[in-house]
Structures are given as C-alpha cells and as structure tokens.
Amino acid sequence: MAFQVSRRGGIDPFIVLQVLRAAGERAAAGKPVFPLQIGQPSTPAPLGAREAAKAAIDERVLGYTDAPGIEPLRRRIAQHYRERYGEEVAPERVFVTTGSSGGFVLAFLAAFDAGARVVLTDPSYPCYRNVLAALGIETVQVPTGPDTRFQPTPELLEKVEGPVDGLVVASPSNPTGSMLSPDALARLAAWCHDRGVRLISDEIYHGIAYGMEEATAAGSPSAVTVNSFSKYFSMTGWRVGWLVLPEDLTVAVEQLGQNLFLNTPTVSQYAALAAFECREELEGNVRRYARNREILLSALPAMGIGDFAAPDGAFYVYADIGHLTNDSMAFCRRLLDETGVAITPGVDFDRERGSRTVRLSYCAATEDVEAAMDLLAAFLRRAG
Numbered sequence: 150m151a152f153q154v155s156r157r158g159g160i161d162p163f164i165v166l167q168v169l170r171a172a173g174e175r176a177a178a179g180k181p182v183f184p185l186q187i188g189q190p191s192t193p194a195p196l197g198a199r200e201a202a203k204a205a206i207d208e209r210v211l212g213y214t215d216a217p218g219i220e221p222l223r224r225r226i227a228q229h230y231r232e233r234y235g236e237e238v239a240p241e242r243v244f245v246t247t248g249s250s251g252g253f254v255l256a257f258l259a260a261f262d263a264g265a266r267v268v269l270t271d272p273s274y275p276c277y278r279n280v281l282a283a284l285g286i287e288t289v290q291v292p293t294g295p296d297t298r299f300q301p302t303p304e305l306l307e308k309v310e311g312p313v314d315g316l317v318v319a320s321p322s323n324p325t326g327s328m329l330s331p332d333a334l335a336r337l338a339a340w341c342h343d344r345g346v347r348l349i350s351d352e353i354y355h356g357i358a359y360g361m362e363e364a365t366a367a368g369s370p371s372a373v374t375v376n377s378f379s380k381y382f383s384m385t386g387w388r389v390g391w392l393v394l395p396e397d398l399t400v401a402v403e404q405l406g407q408n409l410f411l412n413t414p415t416v417s418q419y420a421a422l423a424a425f426e427c428r429e430e431l432e433g434n435v436r437r438y439a440r441n442r443e444i445l446l447s448a449l450p451a452m453g454i455g456d457f458a459a460p461d462g463a464f465y466v467y468a469d470i471g472h473l474t475n476d477s478m479a480f481c482r483r484l485l486d487e488t489g490v491a492i493t494p495g496v497d498f499d500r501e502r503g504s505r506t507v508r509l510s511y512c513a514a515t516e517d518v519e520a521a522m523d524l525l526a527a528f529l530r531r532a533g
C-alpha cells in the first residue's frame with residue numbers, strides 16, 4: 150500500500166547539516182577534519198551556565214514551565230534590552246523558544262496565513278525559505294549584492310511585484326556577516342510598519358561584531374525580534390532562544406507555543422539565565438573570532454579568493470569562487486575529500502547564484518582555521 154508523504158515535507162535539505170554529516174563520517178574514520186562549515190562555536194556553554202545547569206538538575210524538579218518561559222529569564226532578557234540598547238521591553242513581550250529555530254516557527258505561524266508572501270534576500274539563511282515553504286507561505290527572493298552590503302533596502306522592496314506581507318532580515322547576516330546600520334534598520338522598520346508588512350528581525354549574531362554598532366528592531370511596534378543563546382552565548386545544543394513580540398502577537402504566540410512545544414527545555418532555561426553573567430568568558434570567544442577573521446581576510450586574497458565583502462559581524466566569509474568553479478557543491482566535496490577542510494557551498498544560501506560561491510565559517514579553534522587556510526592554498530595550487 151502506498152502511503153502519502155505530504156508536499157509540505159518535501160522541502161529542500163539544510164545542506165550545511167549534510168556537509169556536517171560528511172565531515173563527521175570522515176572524522177569517525179580517523180581522518181582529520183577542519184570544521185569551517187558550520188556556524189557552531191567550538192567552545193562549550195560558558196562555565197557559569199554549565200554550573201547552573203548542574204545545580205538545576207540536582208535541586209529542581211525540572212518539570213514543565215509556563216509556555217513563554219521562566220519568569221526570571223524573561224525579566225533578565227528584558228533587562229538586557231534596557232542595558233544594551235536602551236530599549237524598554239516589557240517581560241510580557243519576551244517569549245523563550247527552542248533556539249531561534251523554534252522562534253521562527255512560532256513567529257511565522259502567528260504572523261502569516263498560508264498563502265501569504267514574505268520577502269527574503271538572496272543570499273540568506275536557508276531555513277527561512279524552507280520553513281516558510283513547509284508552512285505554505287510563499288517566499289519572494291530579492292537578490293542583493295555588495296552594493297547594498299547584501300541587505301535589503303526600501304528601494305529594493307519598492308520593486309517587488311505583488312502584495313508583500315512580511316520581510317525577514319538578519320543583521321549580522323548569515324552567510325555574509327554584513328550588518329544593517331542603526332539608520333538602515335530604522336528605515337526598513339518604518340517602511341514595513343507604514344505598509345502593514347510584518348518585519349521579522351533575526352538578531353541571533355548580536356554580540357559578535359567587529360566595530361559596527363548593532364541595532365535592534367525591538368522598539369518597532371509591529372516587528373518581531375528573534376534571538377538565541379546559540380551563537381554569542383556558545384550554547385547551540387541547549388536549544389534556547391527568544392522572541393521579543395509586538396503587543397498584537399503575544400496571545401497568538403503563547404497559544405501556539407502552548408500547543409506546539411509546551412515549553413523550552415527547562416534545564417536550558419536555567420543555564421541561559423546564568424549565561425548573561427558570563428560576559429568575560431564570552432568576550433574572550435569574540436576576541437578569538439576577531440583573530441580568526443583577520444587570518445581569513447589576509448589568507449584568502451593571497452590565494453586568489455578576494456571577491457567578498459569583509460564581514461561586519463557573525464563569523465562567516467561569503468566568497469565568490471566563480472573563477473575556480475561553477476559547481477560549488479562539487480568543489481566543497483572535493484576539498485573535503487582531499488584535504489579534510491569542510492566549507493559550505495553557496496547553493497544553500499542562494500539557489501540562483503550560489504553555484505559560484507562558498508561560505509567559510511571562522512568560529513573554530515584558531516589552529517584549525519590556520520591549518521585550513523594552508524590546506525586550501527595547497528589544494529588551489531594543485532588544482533591550478
């Protein structure tokens with residue numbers, strides 16, 4: 150008997166995770182791997198967070214929590230907005246989620262009906278496109294380039310044909326690391342608000358910036374702000390993030406959250422609360438990313454890979470390698486097979502132009518980043 154598999158389940162894979170699996174298989178076979186493929190800090194959760202988790206396991210029941218999260222964490226997140234951005238956010242607007250990924254599902258479901266049209270930039274984080282597709286929401290891909298620092302502008306949005314219900318932006322962005330200035334984000338937020346377009350602002354890389362000021366959309370009356378403990382806080386596997394919601398979405402998100410997830414893992418919430426007090430350790434991680442960034446910025450052009458915008462934040466370089474290949478997938482596979490250097494083909498982020506681009510992530514240990522640059526240079530010399 151043939152059973153049905155839903156069309157919604159037929160979305161594209163998240164290729165980064167497939168590269169991760171191939172790299173894992175190589176490592177399991179005892180071969181070296183230099184992990185520049187995934188945006189995953191090579192450090193564990195900060196010590197204070199790990200200690201808080203151990204204490205919570207020993208001392209608490211760790212049952213269900215209120216769907217929006219434990220009260221002290223919601224209050225601490227609200228305090229973070231006051232301290233960091235000078236923005237007053239009521240704790241009732243904070244909703245703790247299973248990573249930002251869980252936050253996106255809730256935000257998309259609460260903000261958009263099936264058939265709505267949401268604008269994404271090309272290149273952008275592939276799960277936006279894939280999750281929206283699984284939810285029956287149409288995506289409109291707007292190509293961006295170095296002229297707008299790979300970010301959308303009101304001028305680009307004006308050119309979109311047909312109705313627009315939403316816009317997803319990320320600053321710093323994955324895969325380019327480019328950022329929106331406070332002015333540019335404010336202009337986008339105002340453009341969206343005036344037109345009834347729901348802005349979803351992915352701020353998951355905040356805290357990892359190299360000089361440029363970070364701005365939040367949390368002050369906009371209609372935008373949804375998405376954030377996470379995965380990147381700056383180095384807690385990917387703990388699956389904890391948060392939304393700052395506009396007033397009109399708080400009830401919908403709470404009811405969706407109650408039904409879909411019940412709550413975010415309780416132990417992770419206690420660990421996340423403690424992570425806010427681990428600044429020194431976390432700033433040490435950011436200094437390492439800055440050193441690694443410098444290594445790439447000098448090594449890549451020296452080997453002929455110079456067509457990229459220096460990243461303002463996050464830990465990625467998104468480079469054009471059109472002079473080397475028009476099949477970035479095959480290029481990355483060969484590079485991994487022959488050298489153990491794992492990087493990500495651009496097709497994950499831009500299905501039209503990504504066959505000529507790759508993303509290198511530099512949050513790994515500095516020795517691994519240095520070794521990867523030497524191996525990549527030798528690989529290109531052999532190829533060329």
Ligand SMILES: Cc1ncc(COP(=O)(O)O)c(C=O)c1O
Pocket residue numbers: 188247248249250251274319322323351353376377378379385389390
């Ligand atoms: C731009 C962006 N948003 C969201 C996520 C999802 O992260 P998480 O669910 O771990 O918070 C990632 C992960 O790499 C990302 O790069």
